[in-house]
Amino acid sequence: MKEQKNMIQLFEDIEKQFPQKTALRDSNGAWNFAELGQKARQRARELSKVLEEEAVSRQVPVGIVAFHTKETIAELLAVMYSGNFFVTFAEDTPKQRREMIFENSGLEFYYDGGILRKKTGEPVKTIESEEIGEPENTLLRGYQCTDEDTLYLVYTSGSTGVPKGVQKSWGAMKAFAEQYQKTFSLSEQEILGNQTPFYFDAAMKDVFQMLTTGAELNIIPDRLFSFPIKLVEYLNEHKITMIVWVPSALKIVSVLNTFLAVQPKTLQKVLFVGEVLDSKHLANWMEQLPEAMFVNLYGSSEVAGVCSYYIVKQKPEPGAVLPLGQGFEADEVALISEAGERIFPVPENESAQGELCVFGKTLADGYFHDEDRTREAFSDNPFPEISSKKMFHTGDLGRYDTEGNLVYCGRKDFQIKxxxxxxxxxxxxxxxxxxxxxxxxxxxxxxxxxxxxxxxxxxxxxxxxxxxxxxxxxxxxxxxxxxxxxxxxxxxxxxxxxxxxxxxxxxxxxxx
Amino acid sequence: MERVIEILEDLHPEVDFETCTTLIDDEILDSFDIVTVISELSDEFDITIPPQEIIPENFNSAKALYAMVKRLED
Incomplete structure (x- = not known):
């Protein structure tokens, strides 16, 4: 039987293989994989000690104020090493919303840019480990985490005014990371130019790609997105090979005619996620990078990573709408009619419209401490031919185009992007x-x-x-x-x- | 100048654009705002803003924006 490693063990394999290779880079410099591992384990030991003193024995949430820095990633990995789960939120999260998140998750501690604080804001005195080098790591519970354990919660807008905490497991993220790596041939050679903030669920793709494949995660300074010439120069200077951005970020570069002044030179993979990218802007990018692969990703916070992809074959015609493509695995995304039946592609014709539903190992476990809303969105899978315990209702409408690709057709409710x-x-x-x-x-x-x-x-x-x-x-x-x-x-x-x-x-x- | 301020106020009604000179330095305008400002200025004044003009100094205040518009109109 194949040895089952969890993501901490996968990360340590990478760390052992490429200790000196750059793992993370931000405007304050770089850390290699050995440094990242060491920092994360040290923080994990401190955190475990604090929780031990509070007599916490089960898996608990630990908050992280998500800055766009290396430190935030070390904290996130530290929480994993400690065997607990993280809850990221933005620094400028309004007080009321922050309180709702604290209350729903029940978190008692949070990291705030290198400082561990109690939920009241009071800093916790952590005991710096005095040893030079690393002591035995046998105490860190993260090594024992299994697929069923919770990895993180991410809060998303809720129509009742209370944000929902989507709960994702170690197994869901690992399953996604494997699919993603295989589909796009991702290796340690990639230099990933990260745009999405770390409180944004889409950013977890970048983070776990770095942790599990050994790619470099280059955290692009936010300011550059206001001044696209500098942004493209940065991509070239840092030899960025891959970006996974929201379409608005790609659009900024194209709409301001940046390419007249500077051209991207090192990009090989351009992926976009979160909403629709106008065909006009996509065409502009594709003209600059005729050899690169362009991919439209589709996902939902209720799925680890994303659940479908479409590799753009040719420069789109003006006004053309990009398909969502197909699931990473067969039957990962299916179209369900109002009557609850599956809609299948019709050869050489468009199919009827239905709701996009997601199945399989990458599904979230539900909404934290909210059984009612979980039951509404995650029902038991009624289709015996699809191997999945649950079926997630995205609320997105779709149909199959003439080539059998899924196409987005709007929302069932008033959710917007x-x-x-x-x-x-x-x-x-x-x-x-x-x-x-x-x-x-x-x-x-x-x-x-x-x-x-x-x-x-x-x-x-x-x-x-x-x-x-x-x-x-x-x-x-x-x-x-x-x-x-x-x-x-x-x-x-x-x-x-x-x-x-x-x-x-x-x-x-x-x-x- | 008034039109420039109106465009900015539409984006951030809470800011006093007559006096603020740190729109970029204090991160009042983000990248999405900048795109909106550029497209609205282009429509309103019938100008084309070349990428070389999209630098922090030109976006830090309503005055600097207006100066850029005037320069490009000529």
């Missing part, structure tokens, strides 16, 4: 509802301009400016959820059954 983030419009509306001067409100999304538009009706004579509204929302919502446009209106239109009539709002907005 804005700047690569997944947002429930209802969550914004609930936050606006807490402003006492506002009578009612509704949000719509202008997908073309990538803008969230808030319509509100205020109590008459209340002095409330648009500035005030945004200022109040900043305390409640992450920055990417703030409305881009705020419009005062006399009345929010309702449909006959009393729900917000978003279609009519959209018309109002367009006719302004």
């Amino acid at each position: 804005h700047m690569g983030y997944r947002i429930e419009l209802e969550e914004i509306e609930l936050a606006v509802r807490e402003i006492p001067e506002i009578v009612s409100n509704a949000c719509i999304f202008d997908a073309k301009k990538d803008k969230i538009i808030l319509f509100y009706q205020k109590k008459s004579k209340e002095p409330l400016t648009k500035k005030d509204i945004i200022a109040k929302l900043i305390d409640r919502l992450p920055e990417y959820m703030l409305p881009n446009k705020v419009v005062e209106t006399e009345e929010i239109p309702l449909s006959p059954n009393g729900k917000t009539d978003r279609m009519r709002l959209m018309e109002q907005y367009r006719n302004r």
Whole structure:
């Protein structure tokens, strides 16, 4: 029987094979694999001691304020070594949201840029290990973690106003890392240019690719994404071979005509994930890099990594929509009709539309401490021909194109993708509802301009400016959820059954 | 100048663009904002902003943006 290694053991294989090879690089320099391993184990020992003193014996969540630095990755690996699971969140997460995350996950400790703190914010005195070199690691529980153990929680927007903590296992991430490596022939030779912040679930692909294949993870300074000439120069200077970016980041480079001034030279693999990339911008990139592979990835926070991919065959025609392609494994993604039956590709024809559902080993375990919402989204798999215990309902609609590729056709609900983030419009509306001067409100999304538009009706004579509204929302919502446009209106239109009539709002907005 | 400020205020109503001179240094404008600003300025003033102009110094204040627009209009 094949020896089953967990991801800590896979990482240590890499560390032993390439100790001096660069693992991580950020604006403060680089660490090789030996340094990363050593730092992570040292932090893990300190963390284990702290938890031991608190008499914690089961797997517990440990928070990590996710900075775009090497240190954040060392902390994440440290939590794995300690046998616990991590919960990342952004530094500027509003207080209210942070409290909800702390409460739902039950976390008692969090890392904050190299400092371990209690949930109250008070720093924990960690005992620095005095030994030079590394003591025995037998105490670290991470070596014993199995596929079923929880690896991390990632919080995502929820339509009830309470974020959901998607719970992912060691086994799901390992299964994904193996598929990903095989499909795209990933080796230690890759130099990965990371764009996605580490509190963003999409970034975990980059992190686990580095940990399990020995690729270099080059953390690109965020500022460069505002000044694309410098960004492309950076890619060239650091000989970046692969990028997995949100389409908006690729678009910035193309839309500002950067290629007139500087051309990317070292990229071989360009992958994008999170939303749709305009064919025009994709074509611009493909012209620059005729030899490179371009891949449209599709996934959901409820799946480790991504679940389908489409390798772009040729430069797309203007206006063409890229397919989502196919699952990494057969039957990983299936199309299910409203009647609950499978929809299959029709030779040389488009299929009917259905909901995209995901199956298999990479599925998350559900939403942490939330059985109701877990049951709604993860049902028992009713299809005996698909080997999977559960079936995850993405809420995304799709169909098969004439070549049998899955194509995205929109949402079943009011979830949107804005700047690569997944947002429930209802969550914004609930936050606006807490402003006492506002009578009612509704949000719509202008997908073309990538803008969230808030319509509100205020109590008459209340002095409330648009500035005030945004200022109040900043305390409640992450920055990417703030409305881009705020419009005062006399009345929010309702449909006959009393729900917000978003279609009519959209018309109002367009006719302004 | 007023139009420049209007465009910026649409993105960040909470910022005082008349006085702020650290829009980039203090990370008030992110990369997505910059793309929006560039496309709106291009439409509004009928100019083409070449990639060489997209540097931090030109985006730190409404005044600097306006100066760039004037330069490109000529």
